[in-house]
Amino acid sequence: MLTALKVLINLNYLITETGITKMKKASVVIIILFCLAGMISAQSKFGVSVQGAVSSLTGSNSSDWNKGFGGIGTFSLNLSKNLDLAGTISYLTYTAKYNSDETVSNVQIMGGIRYYFADSDFRPYITAQTGVFFSTGKGNMPGRTYSTLSALGFSGGAGFVYKLSDKLNFDLTASINTGSNDFFILAAGVNFLL
Secondary structure: OHHHHHHHHHHHHHHHHHOOOHHHHHHHHHHHHHHHHHHHOOOOOEEEEEEEEEEEEOOOOHHHEOOEEEEEEEEEEEEEOOEEEEEEEEEEEEEEOOOOOOEEEEEEEEEEEEEEOOOOOEEEEEEEEEEEEEEEEEOOOOOOOOOEEEEEEEEEEEEEEEEEEOOEEEEEEEEEEEOOOOEEEEEEEEEEEO
C-alpha cells in the first residue's frame, strides 16, 4: 500500500510539472484508480454499461433549451459485493427552443463509486462521481458568442441493475449533475460483466 501511495505522489508531481491538460489529467486519474483498485482486490470483476440518455438542463437557462439526448459509457471494477469503482464518459446534446440551429453539447469524464444496497437479482444503488465537464455551444445567431467551457463537476444519483443472465444486467440510472451546466439525466441500458 505504501508503494501505491508513492506512485500516486510521483504521478501527481509529473502531471503538475508537465502541464498536462485537464482532460488528460482526468483520464490519467481514472486509469490510476482502476490500477490501484486492481492491486487492492485481485478477485475483482470488470463491468461495462452502455446507456441511452434523456436529459434536462436545470437552473437559469432551462427554459431556453429542449430536452437533451445522448449516450453514457460506464466502466466498473467490483471492489466488494456492495461496492464498485466506476469511470464514466458521457455525451449529451441540446437544441435551443427558439432556434434549432443553436446547440450545446456536454461531455463528462468522471470517476467515483457505486454502492449497492442488496446482493440479489434486483440491486438498487446510489452513485457519486466527480470529474471534468466540457460544454460547447454552436449556432449562427448574430451578435452571440459561442465558446467551449470546462469545469470540475459532481454527479450524484440512484438507480438499479436487474439481472437478465449471468453476464448481463438491465441498468437504469437517474442523476443530478453540476459543472459547466447543471442538468438532470435519466439513462437506461445494459451492463455486461466481463
